[in-house]
Amino acid sequence: MRKRSKHARAASVLWGSLLVALILFSLGWVYRANWITGSLEVETAQTGSIDHYVTVKAIFANEEYVIQSPASGKVELLGKEGQRFRLGEPVAQIHPEGAAPGSNTQRQTAQVSMPKGGLFFQKVDGLESVLTPESLVNMDLARILEQQENSEAPKDTVQAGVPLGKVVNNLSPTVAFVEVEPSKDLSVGKTVKFNLDDQIRTGKILRVSDNPKGIVVRFNQYLEGTVNKRIQSVQWVAKPSETGIVIPKSALYTKGEELGVYVVQEGILQFRKVNVIDENDSLVCVNNLPQGIPVVKNPRSGIEGLTANVKIPS
Structure with a gap:
């Protein structure tokens, strides 16, 4: 009896130790799994496309005509900067020195009418007859582009014969020289796209230049904001984008x-094979994934099959 009791106690201690070890192991495994999955970040996969923008310098030219002041005196504009006027419509009045606008000296006041229909701008920069759509296409680009603007702030009084402002034909397309490296994909007649102020603008290449390096593009329409700001940084759409499921590039993981x-499927972390069809520095466009599925942004080894202890974006 004593021998059996001794063996029974030993067995009880052994089984008790094993049970404690199993409990501790289970707790450790749960803690480890929760710790690993709790540090994971998840983002919902969405249908979209990836932009391939390259920031380049563009010099714009529009069809512009300078209006000379017919007399000396105080300027009274009859509209707003950038307003469109019809041909022959009065755009300003020049009041003789000492005569205030609205006084009884109208017979001495010179009226300025629009020589052409278009937008009126009071600011001139001296490049109106030099930097034109025609000169960008046909003349020495290096010499044209080295010309410096000579603009002054609009004045309240003017002298006879000096520029009062200019007319811009907004019914004629804007032309631009764009500083890009010429390539076989950038040839005369090709269509190119640019992102200007979050709007995609399309144009056709009219000229390719090696000195200076770049292309001359005629856009499909007049571009607002290119008169008073001839030189701008724009985003060239260097490559067409593919449409698919867009996810962070960091989500990609090589398994074998x-x-x-890694996706969250029914609360469990599962590995899904994908094919990359487009990418940039931060995003990838893939197939083989459904829209809206949660994707792990920072995957690591050992998470396959674990319960997803993560917050799913709504």
Whole structure:
């Protein structure tokens, strides 16, 4: 009896130790799994496309005509800067020195009418007859582009014969010289796209230049904001984008020889193989993923099959 009791106690201690070890192991595993999955970040996969923008310098030219003041005196504009006037419509009045606008000296006041229909701008920069759509296409680009603007702030009084302002034909397309490296994909007649102020603008290449390096583009329409700001940085759409499921590039994970991502499926972390069809520095466009599925942004080894202890974006 004593021998059996001794063996029974030993067995009880052994089984008790094993049970404690199993409990501790289970707690440790749960803690480890929660710790690993709790540090994961998740983002919902969405249908979209990836932009391929390259920031380049553009010099714009429009069809412009300078209006000379017919007399000396105080300027009274009859509209707003950038307003469109019809041909022959009065745009300003020049009051003789000492005569105030609205006084009884109208017979001495010179009226300025629009020589052409278009937008009126009071600011001139001296490049109106030099930097034109025609000169960008046909003349020495290096010499044209080295010309410096000579603009002054609009004045309240003017002298006879000096520029009062200019007319811009907004019914004629804007032309621009764009500083890009010429390539076989940038040839005369090709269509190119640019992102200007979050709007995609399309144009056709009219000229390719090696000195200076770049292309001359005629856009499909007049571009607002290119009169008073001839030189701008624009975003050239250097490559067409593919449409698919867009996810962070950091979500890609190589498991063995397969490239894929970890997704949250029914609360469990699962590996899904994907094919990359487009990418940039931060995003990838893939297929083989459904829209709206949660994707792990910072995957790591050992998470396959774990319960997803993560906050799913709404």
